[in-house]
Amino acid sequence: DIQMTQSPSTLSASVGDRVTITCRASQSISNWLAWYQQKPGKAPKLLIYKASTLEIGVPSRFSGSGSGTEFTLTISSLQPDDFATYSCQQYNSYSWTFGQGTKVEIK
Amino acid sequence: QVQLVESGGGVVQPGRSLRLSCAASAFTFSSYDMHWVRQAPGKGLEWVAVIWYDGNNKYYADSVEGRFTISRDNSKNTLDLQMNSLRADDTAVYYCARELTGFWDSSKRPLGYWGQGTLVTVSS
Secondary structure: OOOOOEEEEEEOOOOOOOEEEEEEEEEOOOOOOOEEEEEOOOOOOEEOOOOOOOEEEEEOOOEEEEEEEEEEEEEEEHHHHOEEEEEEOOOOOOOEOOOOOEEEEEE | OOOEEEEEEEOOOOOOOEEEEEEOOOHHHHHEEEEEEEEEEOOOEEEEEEEEEEEEEEOOOOOOOOOEEOOOOOOOOOOEEEEOOOOOHHHHEEEEEOOOOOOOOOOOOOEEEEOEEEEEOOOO
8 A cells, every 4th residue: 555654743833824744655646646624523625636736715825736756735824724634645546545644733 | 515424323342333324415426436534533534445436346445345345326325334343443433525526537536525424433
C-alpha cells in the first residue's frame, strides 16, 4: 500500500498567517491527491483534488501544489473558520490511503 | 442536494456481526462509485472499501479483507457494509461517501460527498 505522511501533525497559527502543510507519498501517485478539511464531530469536506484543483465553493485562499510524491496545501491568510484538521489522500490506486492529519490550532 | 444517511451503528461484542446501511438521495445513485471510510476515536481517516457504480467490482483495505462485504442496491439507492468477526480495532465512525463525479468521467475521482457517519463500538 502507498503510505501518506503529513507534516506537521499540529500547527499553531494566528488569523492572517500563511500556512503550509506538506504531504509525502511513499511512491509516485502522479497528481491523484486530494485535501480534505474536517471539523470536530463533522464529516470531511473536499477542498482540493487532482493536487491543485479547487473544489467549487472553496475559498481561493486555499491552494494545492505538487506531483509525484511531494504535495503541499497552502492557506494564504488563515481565517477563523479555517481552524480544523486537514488530511491528504491518494486516490491513484486501491487501496486508497489518507495522511494522518494536520490539526491547525489557534496560536 | 446530495444526501447520504448512514444507519446501523451501535455497540457489538467482539466476534459478532453488524450491518451498516447508507441511504442515498438527490442524485442518480447507479451512476457513482461508492465508498466506506472509517475514523477511529481521535485518529485519522481510513479507507475501508469501494464498490463500482454497477456493483461489478469491489475492493477492500487489507485490514477488513475477508471480514467485511460491501454491496449496493441500485433499485433502492442503498449502500451496505456487512461486518463480520468484528474486533476492538474496528471501533470507529463509519462514513458512506460518494465520488465527486460519475462513471462517465474517465479520470480518477476523489470523494466529493460524505454522510454524517455512524458509530460502531466493538466491546465486551
